[in-house]
Amino acid sequence: MPAHAEPHIPIGRLDDGTPVYGPPGRLTAVDGQRRVRCHICGALLAHVSADHLTRHGLTPGSYRRRYGLPPGPSLTAPGVGHAPPTTPTPPSWLPRRRDRLPARPAVSLTR
Ligand SMILES: [Zn+2]
Numbered sequence: 494m495p496a497h498a499e500p501h502i503p504i505g506r507l508d509d510g511t512p513v514y515g516p517p518g519r520l521t522a523v524d525g526q527r528r529v530r531c532h533i534c535g536a537l538l539a540h541v542s543a544d545h546l547t548r549h550g551l552t553p554g555s556y557r558r559r560y561g562l563p564p565g566p567s568l569t570a571p572g573v574g575h576a577p578p579t580t581p582t583p584p585s586w587l588p589r590r591r592d593r594l595p596a597r598p599a600v601s602l603t604r
Contacts, residue, residue, distance in 0.1 A: 501535030507559075517561040526572030532560040541568035 503512030514535035515521045521530045528537040533549045533556070546556050557564055 503535070513560070515560065519562065520566075520568065520570075522571050524570075524572075527570050529568070529570045532556070539570050539573050 501514055503514050504516065505513045507513055511533075513532055515530045515532040517532075520532075520541070522528070523530060523537060528539055529541060530537055531541055531545065533546075533551070536545075538545060541553075541556070543553050546553060549556075551559065553568060554564075556562070556568075562568075
């Protein structure tokens with residue numbers, strides 16, 4: 494049995510006996526607001542994603558209803574920010590076509 498640095502200890506249980514790892518009605522932000530705790534399994538996540546909730550058999554909507562979370566705020570940790578997780582676009586001053594670059598060094602190393 495692996496030793497966890499931070500064991501997940503449920504703070505309560507639902508009526509059906511399911512352990513609950515977060516207070517009802519809100520997400521618990523930890524790690525400098527950069528992660529939130531999943532109510533279902535206690536995992537610390539930057540974002541309680543739909544993909545994560547699928548593993549618990551829930552959708553974001555049913556997760557919110559089950560744990561009393563309001564529909565408005567996102568399930569993302571407050572400190573993660575709103576930067577989209579997309580690949581950055583290069584600055585416009587960079588040449589877009591790489592075929593302008595020489596294929597090999599202009600300096601010859603042969604003598
Ligand atoms: Zn979970």
